[in-house]
Amino acid sequence: MTPSNSEAFAGLLDKQADWLVSYQPGLRVTEQGSVVAVGDGISWIKGLPSAAIEDILIFADGSRGMVFDLNLDRIGAILLYQTEALTSGTTVFLARHSLGIPVGDEFLGRVIDPLGTPLDGLPLPTPAGRENLEKGSPAIIARDFVDKPLYTGIKIIDTLIPVGKGQRQLIVGDEGLGRSSIAIDTVINQKDQNVVCIYVLIGQKRSAVVSTVETLRNQGALDYTVCVVAEASALPGLQYISPFAGCALAEHWMAQGKDTLIIYDDLSTHARTYRELSLLLRRPPGREAYPGDIFFVHSRLLERSTRLNAENGGGSMTALPIVETKQGEIAAYIPTNLISITDGQIYLDNDLFVSGFRPAIDITKSVSRIGGKAQHPSISHQAGQMKLDYLQFLELESFTRFGQRLEATMEARIKRGRLLREILKQDRLAPLSSLFQLAWLTAFNEGFFNNVELKDIPGCLELINQRVNTTDLTLDSPSEQWQQALGDWFNIDVRQPL
Numbered sequence: 144m145t146p147s148n149s150e151a152f153a154g155l156l157d158k159q160a161d162w163l164v165s166y167q168p169g170l171r172v173t174e175q176g177s178v179v180a181v182g183d184g185i186s187w188i189k190g191l192p193s194a195a196i197e198d199i200l201i202f203a204d205g206s207r208g209m210v211f212d213l214n215l216d217r218i219g220a221i222l223l224y225q226t227e228a229l230t231s232g233t234t235v236f237l238a239r240h241s242l243g244i245p246v247g248d249e250f251l252g253r254v255i256d257p258l259g260t261p262l263d264g265l266p267l268p269t270p271a272g273r274e275n276l277e278k279g280s281p282a283i284i285a286r287d288f289v290d291k292p293l294y295t296g297i298k299i300i301d302t303l304i305p306v307g308k309g310q311r312q313l314i315v316g317d318e319g320l321g322r323s324s325i326a327i328d329t330v331i332n333q334k335d336q337n338v339v340c341i342y343v344l345i346g347q348k349r350s351a352v353v354s355t356v357e358t359l360r361n362q363g364a365l366d367y368t369v370c371v372v373a374e375a376s377a378l379p380g381l382q383y384i385s386p387f388a389g390c391a392l393a394e395h396w397m398a399q400g401k402d403t404l405i406i407y408d409d410l411s412t413h414a415r416t417y418r419e420l421s422l423l424l425r426r427p428p429g430r431e432a433y434p435g436d437i438f439f440v441h442s443r444l445l446e447r448s449t450r451l452n453a454e455n456g457g458g459s460m461t462a463l464p465i466v467e468t469k470q471g472e473i474a475a476y477i478p479t480n481l482i483s484i485t486d487g488q489i490y491l492d493n494d495l496f497v498s499g500f501r502p503a504i505d506i507t508k509s510v511s512r513i514g515g516k517a518q519h520p521s522i523s524h525q526a527g528q529m530k531l532d533y534l535q536f537l538e539l540e541s542f543t544r545f546g547q548r549l550e551a552t553m554e555a556r557i558k559r560g561r562l563l564r565e566i567l568k569q570d571r572l573a574p575l576s577s578l579f580q581l582a583w584l585t586a587f588n589e590g591f592f593n594n595v596e597l598k599d600i601p602g603c604l605e606l607i608n609q610r611v612n613t614t615d616l617t618l619d620s621p622s623e624q625w626q627q628a629l630g631d632w633f634n635i636d637v638r639q640p641l
Contacts, residue, residue, distance in 0.1 A: 174191050174194075175190060175234060176189060176190030176194075176218070176234070177189060178229070178230070178232060179217060181222075181229055183379075184222050184380055184420070185211075185219060185220065185221055185380075186220045188200070188219075188235050189216065189218075190235070191237060194210050194213070194218055195213075197277060198210045198238070198241075199237070200235050201236045203236075204228040204229050206222060206224055206226050206233075207222070208222045209242055209380065223258065223378065223380045224378075225378060241276075241277065242275065242276045242384065243391070244257070244258065244273065244388045244392065245268075245270030245272070245273055246273065246274050247268065247272065249271070250369050251339070252368070254370040255370070256381060257381050257384045257387075257388035258381070262372055271395075276384055276391050280443065280446035280449070285451055285454075286309075286450060286451060287309075287452040287457070288450070289307040289486075289516070289517060291307060292308070292519060293306050293307060293329075293338070293461050294577050295325070296328055297325065297328055297329070298567050298575060298583070299506070299569070300489065300504070301518075301577070302529065303506060303530045304489055304504070304509050304511045305514065305515065306461065307450075307513045307516065307517025309448065309449050309459040309461060310486045310511075310517065311445050311464065311485040312461075312485060312486060313482060314326065314464070314465045314489045314491070315465075315489070316467075316468060316491030316493075317467065317468050317491070318467055320491040320492075320496050320503050321501065321502050321503060322408075322409070322467075323465065325463075325491075326342070326406045327571075329574075330342060330364050330406065331572065333367065334363060337401070337402060338367070338403065338404050339393070339396045339402070340367060340403070340404045340406070341389045341392050341406070342370050342389075342405075343371045343405065343408060344372045344373070345407065345408065345409060345410070345413050346375050346377075346382045346412035346415075346416060347374060347375060347408070348375050349374050352372050356370055358572070369389075369392055371389040382416040385413075386410070389405055390405060393405045394460065396458065397451065397456070397460045400457050401458050402461070404460075404463070405461070405462050406463050406465070407462065407463070408465045409465035410441060412467075413441075414433065414437055414441070417434065417440060418432060418434065418437070421433075437477070437480065438480050438484075445485060448462035466478050471493060486513055487510045487512045487513065488509060490504065491505065500564065501571075506530060519577065519581075519618050521618050521619065521622070522577070535560075536557060536560025536564075539553060539556060539557055540560065559593075561597065562587070562592050562600070565597050565600045566587065566604065575608065577618060578617070578618065579611045581625065582607050582610075586607065586633070589626055589629065591629055591630070610632050614628060
């Protein structure tokens with residue numbers, strides 16, 4: 144035996160001696176249950192009289208589950224991990240701890256499942272700690288006002304539907320209209336902004352998961368992002384806990400005073416999974432067969448997103464939940480529930496998408512309840528009444544379809560509105576800086592676009608973007624300096640009337 148081995152052996156003997164001294168004989172009772180039935184991602188268990196809701200269960204074959212329903216004679220559990228050996232009669236024990244997930248900076252750039260197991264083929268990172276998936280939302284006195292902007296890089300959102308750090312902004316629309324594209328662009332735009340991102344993919348096909356992860360990696364956004372994945376082939380129990388796992392990861396960084404952004408893609412699938420589990424566990428169905436507490440499930444998840452005050456670290460968690468509609472029916476059960484929980488919604492319209500206006504955001508049905516309070520004062524000043532003017536333009540334009548002759552002032556307003564609509568178009572995977580947002584707003588308000596043809600708008604915007612990247616101006620620069628700079632870029636003398 145080498146010296147090092149002998150020292151280790153001596154230390155082990157010392158520990159055993161300590162254990163023997165502290166050992167206290169006494170009666171120990173261990174509960175033991177057994178599986179009655181298993182299938183479709185759930186298990187019925189008899190025994191375990193002291194089991195409580197959300198207790199973790201350990202099966203003798205290595206499977207794991209969570210108590211989800213309590214009856215007089217048996218327990219209903221959802222399976223989080225299932226082996227092929229799990230069958231009726233398998234012994235079950237209580238783990239005596241709550242469900243948690245490992246957390247820490249080592250998870251940045253990784254793709255994991257809701258239990259923290261790596262899915263990217265890389266070794267398990269060393270966690271800094273663990274966070275419970277279920278946790279109460281911060282108290283009111285621990286929260287602060289949402290008044291700091293979180294820029295998405297999308298013109299129409301940052302100017303007309305602003306999002307603030309700590310806000311919950313719903314993205315709602317039919318499938319295939321670009322809901323996930325808006326979320327991905329927002330994540331990409333957080334590069335070098337000191338914002339940690341968590342992207343939760345719930346019940347999506349593997350091809351969609353791979354596409355999202357590869358897009359984030361190619362855009363350099365995976366370095367500050369964690370992808371929590373419960374794909375369509377995963378157990379329903381994993382799909383159900385996946386948004387709570389992502390929220391626990393975000394809370395770890397929020398407690399450290401960092402700004403976080405979490406994407407739930409999407410909560411319609413999450414609601415359907417919860418409905419599936421509830422019906423299998425024989426819970427009474429409610430509207431559209433959803434259980435009566437589906438509103439509570441989503442509200443307790445989204446209420447954890449907030450901005451903390453300085454006494455509690457000053458961190459924030461901004462949530463962008465995604466929900467699907469069918470044929471634009473925004474008044475469906477799950478969308479209306481989430482609209483009532485969140486601080487505003489971004490609504491995508493199929494007609495706008497077909498007409499070529501992308502992102503296909505319908506301003507008439509989109510709103511941010513934080514509004515200009517989440518914008519930089521300069522951008523808020525330039526945006527001003529722009530949304531109202533744009534809504535009036537859309538109403539005026541509908542009258543032109545009947546062929547009436549309009550006054551010169553009306554024609555000028557319609558022309559200006561069409562210019563704005565062309566400016567608001569934007570390709571995906573091309574987020575723009577906040578300086579660019581202020582620059583085009585100032586240029587539009589000062590009339591620099593008045594004599595520009597619609598087909599030339601993209602070229603003008605590209606010119607502004609190039610010049611903004613080399614300018615010394617900031618968001619706090621006086622408006623006169625911005626006007627002068629834009630006049631030089633457009634070769635217009637701002638001292639002369641336009």
